[in-house]
Every structure is written in C-alpha cells, then in structure tokens.
Amino acid sequence: MSKQKKHPNIIIMYADDLGFGDVGCYGATSISTPNIDRLATEGVKFHQGYATAATCTPSRYSLLTGSYPWRNPRAAILPGDASIIINSQTPTLPSMLHHAGYRTGVVGKWHLGLGQNDLNWNQEISATPNDVGFDYSYIMAATNDRVPCVYVEDHKVVGLDPEDPIEVTYDWDKADPSQPTGRHNPELLKMKYSNGHDASIVNGVSRIGHMRGGKAALWVDEAMAEVFAEKAVEFVTENKDQSFFLYYAFHQPHVPRIPGPRFKGATTHGPRGDVIVEMDWCVGEILDTLERLEIKEETIVIFSSDNGPVLDDGYDDQAEELNGSHHAAGALRGGKYSMFDGGTRVPFIVSWPGTVNPGESDALVSHVDFHASFAAMTGEEMRDNEAPDSMNVLDALLGRSSKGRNELVVEGTKAKTVLRQNEWVFIPPHDGPAMNVNTNTELGNSTKPQLYDLSQDIGQISNLATENVDITSNMSARLNDILESNLTRPI
Numbered sequence: 001m002s003k004q005k006k007h008p009n010i011i012i013m014y015a016d017d018l019g020f021g022d023v024g025c026y027g028a029t030s031i032s033t034p035n036i037d038r039l040a041t042e043g044v045k046f047h048q049g050y051a052t053a054a055t056c057t058p059s060r061y062s063l064l065t066g067s068y069p070w071r072n073p074r075a076a077i078l079p080g081d082a083s084i085i086i087n088s089q090t091p092t093l094p095s096m097l098h099h100a101g102y103r104t105g106v107v108g109k110w111h112l113g114l115g116q117n118d119l120n121w122n123q124e125i126s127a128t129p130n131d132v133g134f135d136y137s138y139i140m141a142a143t144n145d146r147v148p149c150v151y152v153e154d155h156k157v158v159g160l161d162p163e164d165p166i167e168v169t170y171d172w173d174k175a176d177p178s179q180p181t182g183r184h185n186p187e188l189l190k191m192k193y194s195n196g197h198d199a200s201i202v203n204g205v206s207r208i209g210h211m212r213g214g215k216a217a218l219w220v221d222e223a224m225a226e227v228f229a230e231k232a233v234e235f236v237t238e239n240k241d242q243s244f245f246l247y248y249a250f251h252q253p254h255v256p257r258i259p260g261p262r263f264k265g266a267t268t269h270g271p272r273g274d275v276i277v278e279m280d281w282c283v284g285e286i287l288d289t290l291e292r293l294e295i296k297e298e299t300i301v302i303f304s305s306d307n308g309p310v311l312d313d314g315y316d317d318q319a320e321e322l323n324g325s326h327h328a329a330g331a332l333r334g335g336k337y338s339m340f341d342g343g344t345r346v347p348f349i350v351s352w353p354g355t356v357n358p359g360e361s362d363a364l365v366s367h368v369d370f371h372a373s374f375a376a377m378t379g380e381e382m383r384d385n386e387a388p389d390s391m392n393v394l395d396a397l398l399g400r401s402s403k404g405r406n407e408l409v410v411e412g413t414k415a416k417t418v419l420r421q422n423e424w425v426f427i428p429p430h431d432g433p434a435m436n437v438n439t440n441t442e443l444g445n446s447t448k449p450q451l452y453d454l455s456q457d458i459g460q461i462s463n464l465a466t467e468n469v470d471i472t473s474n475m476s477a478r479l480n481d482i483l484e485s486n487l488t489r490p491i
C-alpha cells in the first residue's frame with residue numbers, strides 16, 4: 001500500500017433489483033457479465049449474502065447506518081420529494097470511515113430523502129448525502145421512475161436554469177393540468193407503463209409524480225450509465241493517493257429500463273437483460289480504472305444488490321415475455337417485495353486482490369455488517385448507539401473464516417419481518433395477499449407460521465413448522481425479542 005494510505009480503499013457497487021441468479025458467476029447463462037465474473041474470480045463469492053429488506057429504501061438505510069430498517073418507521077419506499085430519513089447526528093458507514101481518514105463519496109441512486117421538510121429544488125438543498133457522512137455526492141434523488149428527473153451534486157441540482165424553476169408534487173390534484181401525463185397522453189410515450197407510472201412524461205417515459213420546469217437539468221435515461229460511471233471514475237482518480245470510500249449505486253436493472261444505444265439488443269431478454277449488461281460495463285469501468293491507476297491491490301471492491309429481482313415492475317418492457325428460461329432469482333423462491341429468500345438473498349462478492357484469497361463462502365453475511373466490520377478493520381471505536389445491528393464479520397468478508405453471523409432479520413414490504421437462524425428461516429403469520437398480482441411475485445404472506453430448512457430446501461418448498469413446533473415457537477419468541485430490543489450487536 002502506498003505510504004500516504006493508512007487503510008485500503010473501499011468501493012461498494014450496489015445494483016438495484018438485481019437477483020441472485022442474474023449474473024454469470026451466479027448461474028445466468030444468457031446474460032453476459034464478464035466484469036462481475038472477473039470480480040468473483042478474484043474475490044470471495046458469497047452464497048448467503050443478504051440485504052436486510054426486499055425493497056430499496058430500507059435496504060439502503062441498513063447499508064449506510066448499520067441499523068435494521070424497522071427501527072426507523074420512515075425507512076420504507078419513499079416518494080421522490082421525501083425529506084431525508086437519516087438524522088445528521090446518526091453515525092453512518094461514511095461518517096465512520098470519514099473519521100478514520102477516508103475521503104467519502106456517493107455516486108448514483110440515493111432514495112433516502114433530501115432536505116428537512118424544506119425541500120426546494122431551486123436553492124441549496126439543506127440536507128443531502130453530504131450531511132450524513134459523504135464528502136462528495138452526485139446522485140439522483142430517488143429512483144429513475146420518480147420525479148424530479150434531475151441529478152443533484154452536493155447541495156444543488158445540476159444544470160438548473162434559475163429562470164425555469166422546478167416544481168414537484170406527488171398529488172394529482174395539485175399538478176398543473178396543462179402538463180402532459182402518461183395517463184392522458186399515451187401517444188407521447190416511447191415506453192408504455194403497465195402499472196402506476198402514469199404521471200409526468202420526461203424523455204418519452206411517464207413517471208411516478210408530477211414535475212414542471214427544470215428543462216435544462218432533465219436527465220436522459222440512455223446516458224445515465226455513462227454519466228454516473230464518469231463521476232465514479234473521476235472520484236476514484238482524484239482520490240487515488242489517499243484512502244477513499246466510494247458508494248456507487250447503480251440505477252440498473254430498476255425500471256424504467258432504458259440502456260444506452262451500445263447495449264440495446266445485448267441480450268435476448270429485451271431491456272431488462274440489456275441494462276444488466278450495461279451495468280456490468282459500469283463495473284468494468286471501475287475495475288479498469290483501479291488497474292490503470294495501479295491501486296487494485298489496495299482497494300476492497302464489493303458488489304451486491306439492494307434487493308431481489310422483479311420482471312414486470314410497472315412498464316411494458318417485455319421483461320416477462322422475453323424472460324425465456326432465465327432464473328432471475330436463481331433457485332430461490334419469491335423476488336423483490338417478498339419475505340421469501342428471493343427478496344433479500346443477493347449476489348455478494350468481496351474482492352481485495354493480493355490480500356483476499358479467491359474462493360466461495362457459505363458464511364451468513366449482510367450489508368448491515370459493513371459498518372462494524374470496517375470499523376474493526378480501521379480501528380474505529382464504535383459508540384454504544386452506533387450501528388446497532390452491525391456485526392463484525394470482517395474475517396468472513398475477507399475469506400479468512402467460514403463463519404459469519406448466526407442470525408439475521410430481513411423484511412419484505414411493509415416491514416414484515418422474518419428471522420433467519422443458522423439453516424432455519426421462520427416467517428411469522430402475516431396478513432396480506434399471497435401474491436403481488438402486478439409484479440407476479442410471491443410475497444410470503446400466510447395465515448400459518450412457516451419454517452424452512454434452507455440447507456436442504458433452498459427453494460422453500462416444504463413448510464416444516466408443524467413438524468418442528470419447538471424450533472418454530474423459539475424462533476417466534478426470539479424474533480419478538482429482537483423487535484423489542486434497541487440493538488442486536490454485542491457491546
């Protein structure tokens with residue numbers, strides 16, 4: 001490691017709605033992902049790496065705070081004009097690493113809110129990633145299917161003409177009726193919506209929510225991958241001589257799936273497959289940069305996804321029709337939104353060439369563990385209230401131990417929690433439909449308790465709850481204890 005550098009760089013590349021079976025090194029045969037596969041060849045590929053939630057906002061909240069999302073009632077899928085849900089006093093993964101001497105940056109999708117109930121897109125935004133531990137940020141505020149469709153750099157909308165201010169509302173009654181919408185002007189759409197996304201039209205695609213103005217600042221979906229890749233490469237290049245932490249949050253393969261022209265038709269699966277190939281190119285841009293700058297051996301690179309896969313997620317992009325025999329969730333049951341493993345078990349790779357021995361691992365690890373693990377690596381003391389659910393699993397992450405955590409709480413939509421303990425997973429009885437009919441996803445709701453042995457039954461076919469009453473009741477009691485606790489890590 002170079003002399004100025006006390007600690008290895010850390011890059012977390014975070015896909016959006018990428019399933020356990022969506023990339024080559026996890027079994028995909030019809031979507032080519034050579035760069036992610038290269039990362040797996042050089043690092044540790046985890047078979048039991050988990051997000052904490054089956055949707056974006058809560059999952060990302062855990063990654064950055066080391067806290068289970070259900071501890072914060074606002075950690076649920078947020079509208080695009082939500083205020084920030086991380087308190088500026090809360091110790092975060094980036095603030096902890098900043099304290100350890102890292103330069104910290106985030107590029108890509110945020111979706112954790114902005115401002116403090118005073119969000120005005122036309123002024124300095126009062127609370128951004130820069131207020132919760134990042135030295136630099138270049139983000140989209142929420143998701144690519146929500147307004148406003150603009151980038152925010154540090155505290156400001158990029159390229160905004162002050163003469164053309166941005167107005168945003170998520171209320172149809174408050175929206176300007178003269179502005180075209182997907183609902184009323186389908187003739188203006190280049191990609192039709194199948195569900196939900198029927199409000200403002202930006203770049204020929206209707207979104208969730210209404211926006212007016214800000215024309216010079218609007219993003220172009222086809223260029224988004226390049227815009228973010230360029231900013232990420234710039235951040236790495238500018239900080240190559242010091243320890244840096246980059247959280248690079250991809251917008252792919254979340255809807256609307258609109259690849260750049262080079263990637264159109266890259267797979268037989270239509271836009272969903274094509275944007276995964278595009279995302280793999282983004283990964284390659286970073287790996288190539290590390291090689292070019294000769295900092296590969298002083299950089300930990302992590303690749304994962306915020307939650308499991310979904311095919312039709314609200315646009316008519318033929319994801320279902322063109323899926324063929326591809327298994328986006330691999331052998332797992334369910335997907336995005338689901339309490340079954342397909343919702344939260346995701347590709348999870350950790351590479352550190354020269355230090356981490358390449359291999360595969362069955363250790364149970366989660367994104368929520370990065371905080372305590374990297375605090376241990378950098379010698380940072382954690383306060384008692386810091387990262388309450390983050391376990392130090394550094395040895396597992398670096399492939400030195402086959403042992404991760406013993407138990408983990410994950411959640412489907414609406415913060416419906418599930419307890420994983422060793423090989424067992426317990427899903428309590430939850431109200432609600434068995435299927436999300438819009439997305440064709442099994443949610444895991446059942447009036448009966450469910451217990452599966454994942455070591456024998458990765459597809460969660462055989463509910464063993466009635467045959468194992470003791471395990472079921474013990475796990476039910478343990479889950480209740482955890483839900484009532486203030487923290488789950490040792491102090």
Ligand SMILES: [Ca+2]
Nearest residue numbers: 016017056306
């Ligand atoms: Ca997501």
